[in-house]
Amino acid sequence: MQDVVTHTPTRTLNAQDYKTLALSALGGALEFYDFIIFVFFSITISHLFFPNDMPAWLSQVQTFGIFAAGYLIRPFGGIVMAHFGDLFGRKKMFTLSILLMALPTLFIGCLPTYTHIGIFAPLLLLLMRLCQGLAVGGEVPGAWTFVAEHVPKNKIGLACGILTSGLSLGILLGSLVSTAMNKFLSAEQLIDWGWRIPFIIGGVFGLIAMYLRRWLKETPIFLEMQKRKQQELAKKIPVITVLTQYLPQTILSMLLTWVLSAGIMVIMLMTPILLQKQFGYSSIDALQGNILAIIGLIISCTFYGMMMDKFAMGKVIFIGCTIATIVIAIFYLSLDNPHLLFVTYSLTGFVVGIVGSFAYFMVTVFPTQIRYSGVSFSFNMAYAITGGLTPLLISFLSDFVSKMAPAIYVIGLFGFGALIGLFLLINNNSQKYIAKDIA
Template sequence: MIMSNLAISSNVRTLTHQDYKTLALSALGGALEFYDFIIFVFFSITISHLFFPDDMPAWLSQVQTFGIFAAGYLIRPFGGIVMAHFGDIFGRKRMFTLSILLMALPTLFIGCLPTYASIGIFAPLLLLMMRLCQGLAVGGEVPGAWTFVAEHVPKNKIGLACGILTSGLSLGILLGSLVSTIMSKSVSVEQMNEWGWRVPFIIGGIFGLIAMYLRRWLKETPIFLEIQQRKNQELAKKLPVITVLTQYLPQTILSMLLTWVLSAGIMVIMLMTPILLQKQFGFSALEALQGNILAIIGLIISCTFYGMMMDKFSMGKVLVIGCTIAAIMIAIFYLSLDNPNLLFITYSLAGFSVGIVGSFAYFMVKVFPTEVRYSGVSFSFNMAYAIAGGLTPLLISFFSDFVSKMAPAIYVVGLFLLGASIGLFLLINNNLQKYVAKDIS
């Protein structure tokens, strides 16, 4: 009866001051945490020079640097599963706060690490340890943030909440791009190698600690508190992730496929394309960076827009239309790169179209019940992202160098068509109503 009253009240009420504060603090923390995770790639060239021997070939030190970067992706499933396990048993807020601490401290430490010239082989090993800690943190942050806000807001605002959170993560990418641009313009190469590269990490660590302090004002989700009061003790003794895999396998598979689509949009269009524009299409670094900033701004706006659309229309319709538009716009963007005058326009539109990924979290939080929601979202998202995060850069680099410079477009367009197919599947199956969790539907 209490649960029914809670569901009814959450359906009819509007966003309160506390809801807005929850969304703001969650989005801010997500932006700063994702900045901390992604800033590494913007300074990878400098790091490769400082943390490996001078006589090592440049390509090898660069490969090893990206290997350390990729380690953060590979460890994500472990961090996500562990933090989600305790989040489903002891509460979302505790893990939500812990994740940002685990991100802020290693980021701060990276900015203070001695280089290879000072301590030899221990420099890259310490860097790897810090990167692994960051991976553990982000594995719990993203699914935890989606789960946290979805359980706070009214039913008809879940899409908006998830979209705002995803926009916050995108803002972290934008911050990383802007900071790297400012540092590159403000200091010389010698100053960058001596001390400049440390500044973005130290700033990120400090802001992360501030965001963690602000999160102390967040409250535990009301749905979790209600479930905890009446929770079956036998369920509490089980591993939530086992329950997810044995009882919610269809939801898990679909969530992993959507995450694969999401990873292609973010990694290829937002993170790898600026490099590809320079290597494959002859654009200058400044042109590529400016176009990328415009695309990220489009992504930030679009994530929230598509989240709102999920609240107004069926999941299937939004996915079919949004993913189809993304496939078309990404194809147009890559096909137009022979005309430099169109770069800013087509890249902006492509970035906006990729924002359909901001609605994917809506599906994930809807199909898992409260008792295992954090674990379900975390396992699906992190496992798929770890695989895609490890394979996508290798596949794109190989095929764009040895097969066709249009390989990135073919890969991403194909995956967004997969996303449209999932939307069509949901439409045919009445938006998967038989799988949607009752407590948040």
């Protein structure tokens, strides 16, 4: 396949680039907040949306099952949105995804509980999570594609890193809101009405973010492709082209997504709960440590994105994942010493930021005509399986096998990530995989 569309020439970021990055990151942060706030209140939700006489471990598992449903539906939403995004433009789908996230989040904050409507309560909650999953399936790949096609090719890593930091900011917002709720409300108030506030806030701000995205412009590289009438490939159904002509790139992108899911799901989202249940930490200490870790993640995603623009991506991934493997091991082995929590957790958050560089690989290995579909299929399919099953798997293993099960899982995957980086490095940084309109 010969790409005639060329990427934005090498230059520095201008005011329009920064505006695009800011609006994309803000919208992504609010949408990601909407999607993950569920896990911060999973213990409360398990009490409210299931029978009181149900064993705590079972209601928790079922709550994580509903949470996982949002991940399992992501590939469908991602494929549909990416298909139309490759045909008709990134901006339209990019804006639609945030609307489809904001409304269900708002509705969750208004749902009646099991006490009021019985079995319909968890069913409605499940329906809202499925709607959220459809939306986020188009948001993250769409955001990476959108900013990568706006900025000069020598700043793609930085742009993707900043955007991933923006998504991480959504996790930070969730952690801050959760900390505030636990600190200023009693357990009774939280159960009675306090848990609704984070969802209502998320829904309202999501609608505001959708309005702000009106000011975004379609990507220049997509408009150029339209002008040159190079959509024949996309009209063959982009995802089919992805699987038939770009299978190695797809497999590598899915494997990197698996590593990413371990860092985000286990260390950032589940560890505060595990610290309380398995290691006896208070909710405030666990959440404050989590805040420090997320701040480290936000800084590091941008840092590693910048490194991708300067050094061979195989080298960056290999070194970053190797360091992460070591620091994560130290973090989990030191959890019996509460005095080290804030230091080790914040450092762990920083080293996990290597996942912010993975987007660079994904957006550069697929050509313009199918880029959105390629990134979306790879990312969402892998995240649906790994992100969807991880909460259930980790919750079960930590309760019935070993409280160190999360550590073994994450350390193993980041070690695997280092091997992927080594593979890219040995294969001359895998330049043969890079799309012609990026190389």
